[in-house]
Amino acid sequence: MAGGRIRQENEALILRAAEYVFARAGFAGATMNEIATRAGVPKSNLHYYFRTKQALYRAVLAHTLALWLSETDIIGAEQRPQVALEQYIRAKMRLSASHPDASRVFANELLHGAPEIRDVLSGALRALVARKAGVIREWIARGEMASVDPQHLFFTIWAATQTYADFESQVCAVLGVSHLGQRDYEQATDHLVRLLLRGCGLEPAGLAVELSSTRGESHEF
Amino acid sequence: MAGGRIRQENEALILRAAEYVFARAGFAGATMNEIATRAGVPKSNLHYYFRTKQALYRAVLAHTLALWLSETDIIGAEQRPQVALEQYIRAKMRLSASHPDASRVFANELLHGAPEIRDVLSGALRALVARKAGVIREWIARGEMASVDPQHLFFTIWAATQTYADFESQVCAVLGVSHLGQRDYEQATDHLVRLLLRGCGLEPAGLAVELSSTRGESHEF
DNA sequence: GTCTATACTAAGATAGAC
DNA sequence: GTCTATCTTAGTATAGAC
The missing domain is CATH 1.10.10.60 (Homeodomain-like)
Known part of the structure; x- marks a missing residue:
């Protein structure tokens, strides 16, 4: 072999x-x-x-699945939710930026009913989400974040981050650019971190509370 | 003809x-x-x-495009942002629930680089978003909502709502159901309205400020 | 162990019958 | 104006040469 x-x-x-x-x-x-x-x-x-x-x-799908199922290690009950969720969102955005084709292959498979990976989704992925949802429920019970449906929160984060890879053609058309550059991804990431953390009743850990458009730090890509 | x-x-x-x-x-x-x-x-x-x-x-695409470009009339400067955005999110979710196949055809076209509708995207859609982004900027300038990037806000709303149609197979696998029923869509809609409005610094118009998991009212579908 | 030539199948399109 | 029979292309897969 x-x-x-x-x-x-x-x-x-x-x-x-x-x-x-x-x-x-x-x-x-x-x-x-x-x-x-x-x-x-x-x-x-x-x-x-x-x-x-x-x-x-x-x-090819096996490769994309491995990428897809990674990155959730960041989410653990011992973490503070604003740190863990921000890191998770940033990791997902880095993935969209660095492996857009893998994301698209995966999206295409889902779009057509996931004939090849149905078992993995209702097996490994479902189990993984169940575990991580438990962590989020614990955060909520402790009063560390607002009451948000954990499963649907994952759907929202996945959709919002992958849209920059999967539907790049739409994003580019609306933004009036020919392709998404590093700056575009930085803006999108900051937008999502703010919007979603605030939506969870949290403030980004490392960012100023200020809502101005100039950011304090830039992240590697 | x-x-x-x-x-x-x-x-x-x-x-x-x-x-x-x-x-x-x-x-x-x-x-x-x-x-x-x-x-x-x-x-x-x-x-x-x-x-x-x-x-x-x-x-077929022409039909999906007509659906896709509709529904933004709700967003006007004379509205209150929490009302307009909630109605827009609910309208988009109703569309995912009632016309999932149209959504999938459109998603597939975008995923493959939008060869047939590129012009519409960078023409009509871009213009429409530009107009509506102006409304959102006005709300922000008036201090009626938090500072959120208007274009990226649209990308997030589109992605978060359409994921229930386009990637239904993934959602079903994680939720452990065979197909998405009315109750699932109601839960998803309430989740998104809360998360995104709160993310925009708004409170849902008709919902209690309370963050508990039992909701004050259920919305029509 | 690697590449060339070929068989087989299926799908889009059309010409012509009804 | 509507449907049947057929042509053509192209794409997967394989047998066999090098």
């Missing part, structure tokens, strides 16, 4: 190209031809390394 | 079937065969009424 160096390299090349193509065309719209051309390998090698188009798609 | 009664009826049948299929399979994944079967007309009639698959797709 481990295979030689050539195999490893080619598989990595193909997976990257596949993510790019699947993100733009969806599963049905993507062609093995396009992926092969982009990866710089002969078309039929795709079938050599990944038996079918579906197998290749699943391999 | 108006055509006879049969034409009108058949076109309506086809458009409804097409929306259903495009919503689930995307443009590339949808087949004329499937749409024809679902509409109950012979396959080749689709090409008779709509010359190409793309033409049919565009016709």
Whole structure:
């Protein structure tokens, strides 16, 4: 299974190209031809390394799922909610900025009813959200934040952060830019942190209470 | 163009079937065969009424766009922001609940870079948001709400409301239900109204200030 | 172990029958 | 004006050459 160096390299090349193509065309719209051309390998090698188009798609999805399920470690009862939630939102936005194609592949899969990852969603993801929802309920019970439905809070954070990757074309059209730059992402992040923390009855930990548009610090991207 | 009664009826049948299929399979994944079967007309009639698959797709998109661009009339400077924003959020949620397939077709188009509606987005939609952003800035200048980036506020409201239609499979998996019922949508709507209005420094007009989990009133649906 | 040539299937589109 | 039969293309998958 481990295979030689050539195999490893080619598989990595193909997976990257596949993510790019699947993100733009969806599963049905993507062609093995396009992926092969982009990866710089002969078309039929795709079938050599990944038996079918579906197998290749699943391999790409596995990568996006790993990204998707990460990052929630920040949310623990021992943390202060304003710190944990702010860090979580920032982490999710960094993910949208750094891996927009992974986000789009995942979004496309959900949009079409999640045929390939249904089990993971109602298994691992559901369990993960249940755990983290418990933490949020504890914060609420302690009076550390306003009463917010924890599950729906996750839906809102996911939707609000991923929209910058998934629906970039809409965001760009409204903002009048050709693509989202670092500054755009910084503005969007600050907007979301303020809006959502205030919505949870919290104040951003490190930011001035001041609502002016100039920010105190800039975050890496 | 108006055509006879049969034409009108058949076109309506086809458009409804097409929306259903495009919503689930995307443009590339949808087949004329499937749409024809679902509409109950012979396959080749689709090409008779709509010359190409793309033409049919565009016709479906036009319908979703009309829905999408509506509903912002609620937002006017003469309104109080808490009333206007609450009504807007509720209207968007009703749309997700009543026309999930339209939302999915639109989402799919955006996800793939909006090849067919790019012009509408950077034309009509951009202009509309610019106008409504002016209203929000006026509210902020008057001290009627917190300082929130108006454009990003729209992105957040759109994303947070449409996620219940577009990514229903994920929401259902996490909630542990097979499909979203009226009660789920009511909970989601109340959650969003509270979270976002509070995030804008507002209190829901008709709701108690109390943050307890039992609500003072239930809203119509 | 890797790439070339080819078979097979399905889907969009059209010409012509009814 | 509406539907049936057919053509053509393109895309997945495989067998076999190198």
